[in-house]
Amino acid sequence: MARSAVSSLPRDGAPPLRQSLDEVRDGWLAAFRRVRAETEARAARLSPEDQIVQSMADASPTKWHRAHVTWFFETFLVKPHAPGYRIFDERFPFLFNSYYVAAGPRHARPQRGLITRPNGADVAAYRAHVDAAVERLIANVPPAEAARVFTILEIGLHHEQQHQELLLTDILHAFAQNPTDPAYDADWQMPRSSFGSRGFVEVPAGIHAIGHDGEGYCFDNETPRHDELIAPMRIARHLVSNGEWLEFIAADGYATPSLWLSDGWACAQAQGWQAPDYWRQIDGAWHAMTLAGFKPVDPAAPVLHVSYYEADAFARFAGKHLPSEAEWEVAARANVIAEGFGLAWQWTRSAYLPYPGYRAAEGALGEYNGKFMVNQMVLRGSSLATPQGHARMSYRNFFYPPSRWQFSGVRLAEFSA
């Protein structure tokens, strides 16, 4: 496993119980600075021109990510909770609101790449203005309001970490459209895969609780914790590798309609899919666009950039299934799988639905997760681009079945005879 630490981020620098309020403030200040700095560190490898580009409607420019996460703190934290806060620029909320209808009108997502002004320096000044306001609020919030303020701050930190991952997946998509094959980081290397015996392992059958267990942070979609019945089944210890995917290609998997869901086949035909996203053949050898640029495909590494439709077709080709998200979580909690975190998000066969009893919060922040609970599939684990400390057993990522630009891979399951 490339990343063994699975914990909730702000707790790393933030307060255990029974600390003084000053110590609590110090903990949140450190967490805030750490997360904000990580965003800037990821963006710092990119030129101002790189930071403007939007290569498709689903992807956003780096500059937009840097501004949007700042808008989130301005809108939900300092504007309502910091007395006398001055909005940095009254035009920015329209540009940098993403999908929060209750927070006001917003610019069309597919046109984010057209916004050359405000420029990068303006966005840097916006970040500095909001950073200063957040830091003043952390230092000065009255004790009676501290719990509410730090709760929203914590959501903002985890939100920014989600955009740190998107910053990388979005720029990789942009670079993959560039005939010069730019490298985000020429020294980047795929995290080491886990070795050890491959094959399938038993998942403990019976009734198991899944969902967030109350330790540390979670998003609302990980609750309520509830029971799920796990039938006797086995799950792959490792992720599907590029080498195994090459066998699928060689066996005409992309040209065999009986392996595909109807919607998946239609999508694969319409898009002309013949391999995972970013793969191209050079003199008969498959290469792929990576964060380090265009590289030969490593047969031992986990396959990346496959859609739900491809994952499902591969599973049928292999005579297996995708695990449900409950099966995945029970297996992860039982510690029977390798490569759960830090390499590739793993498609599950579970639709992204509310857990029994789930209720979204009131107000604009209630739009964070709940309104997306239709037509998407759940991915579990975390990827090579997930920030340190952001992953956890109960985390529910979700994307539409055709999506391929995330670091999405495959883990198989089989039902016991």
Ligand SMILES: [Fe+2]
């Ligand atoms: Fe966002």
